[in-house]
Amino acid sequence: MxxxxxxxxxxxxxxxxxxxxxxxxxxxxxxxxxxxxxxxxxxxxxxxxxxxxxxxxxxxxxxxxxxxxxxxxxxxASTPSLLYKTIYRSCTSHFLSIGKTISLEQYQFQLKTIKSIPIFCQLTYGIPEISILALPDTFLDQLEAFFANHSTEKHRSREQVQLIRTILLKEYRKGNIKLSDPLNQQLTLHNILEELTPEDVFYLQEVHLPCHYAAIRDIFIFSCFTGLNYASIKQLTCRQLRTMSDGSLWLFLKEEQIPLPDLSKQISNKISKISNDQLLFNKIPTIQLINRVLHIIALKSNIYKTITFKSAGKYYLSQQSVTKTKR
Known part of the structure; x- marks a missing residue:
């Protein structure tokens, strides 16, 4: 050799x-x-x-x-955790859910992304496979450069990078792989910084969705503007919503009142024909299903971030902090 x-x-x-x-x-x-x-x-x-x-x-x-x-x-020694094998194994069960939690188009895109990893390793490091512990500190930058320059879907290169990042962080948290300290810090820091912006929330509100997705999106947006968690939203009744004389909509809770100016039209139309004692959101899915669907909704909204229902609460707190700073 x-x-x-x-x-x-x-x-x-x-x-x-x-x-x-x-x-x-x-x-x-x-x-x-x-x-x-x-x-x-x-x-x-x-x-x-x-x-x-x-x-x-x-x-x-x-x-x-x-x-x-x-x-x-x-x-x-025992076989180390290899990059391609780890990523492919992590997605195997996910791929079996085509039509349930992932569409065929998403499946094809993700599979194409994963199969490009050996090409990335060959072009970048001179070998088609590499141990995860041997990845250099510049790995994430090299990965972004590769997808930006070699991807057949350059407009989705950010989504490709995010997919690999998410998988590595998930496998690390499960204890299936070990990461060097610098790479672990980069992945964790990136995950922390992935907070929703007002632009993201606007895109989520505007995207056209099927009824079963739109219902989950509305619950998520409601949480973004109220800060209420999953359990609290399940217990809300229409009696707690009141339209004031000026036409504004307010949510009345035991300890506070929350204005809902950005949701007035959406909610008013939905509650006009139901009784005060009826739950505001009927038949709310499980939190696990909501989180899976939010991932799909984010992609349809061209938002390439890892979004869960907890992201709504974080967004609410960040906006409250911004409002207090302006005052």
Whole structure:
């Protein structure tokens, strides 16, 4: 093989064994491999060589010249978390829900994004697969540059990057992978900064949606302007909404009154024909379903952020803070 890594295999006479000799950066080690399945042995040797080259290349990326002793140690250690395999495995169950929580178009887009990761690794690092712990601190910047320059859907490159970021953070929080401290900080910081803006909320209000999606969107928007959580909204009745003499709509709670100027038309039309004792929002779905649908609604609104129902409460608090600052 090229560079400072050389791998050779030599059959041991009168046995089913093969001796592997590996030279790297002026050091060397040997291993005896048992030849078990003749038909697959060539592929096994190629796979072994590829693994050695990946480990060697990862050491170069980290500016740490590797020795034969360390190379052998990593080769015989448990398989590390690899970028492409982790991302694909994480989405496998998600892909099985086509037509339920994900549309066919979204499935095709996400699958295309995930399948482009080996191409990204090859063009960026010179290897089609890389260990997650070996990713450099510049990984996210390199990923954004790759999708911006090589994606067939350049207008959706931000969404592609967000998909990979979300998957890595989810797998890390589950304890399935380990991340370097700098990369973990970047992913976490990015997630914290992904707060809704007034423009985002406007796009969510304006996007045309099927009735079952629109109902969930309305509940989410209501939370954005009131700060009420899922449990509180489920208990609201129309009696708590009152139209004042000037035509403004207010929500009356036990401890406070909340003006709803941005929702007056939407809500007034919906409650004009129902009794005061009736729940404001009937048949509210489970929070799990709401969060899944919010992801779809966000994409339809061209918002490439991870949105859950809690995002509405955070938005409300951020807007309250802005209002107090202006005062």
């Amino acid at each position: 090229n560079g400072d890594l050389r791998v050779s295999f030599k059959p041991v006479p009168a046995t089913n064994y093969v001796r592997m000799t590996v030279s790297v950066n002026g050091t060397r080690f040997r291993m005896t491999l048992k030849h078990i399945i003749p038909s697959d042995f060539q592929e096994e040797l190629i796979s072994l060589s590829s693994t050695l080259f990946r480990i060697y290349k990862e050491s170069l990326l980290q500016h740490k010249p590797i020795t034969a002793k360390e190379l052998k140690k990593q080769l015989t």
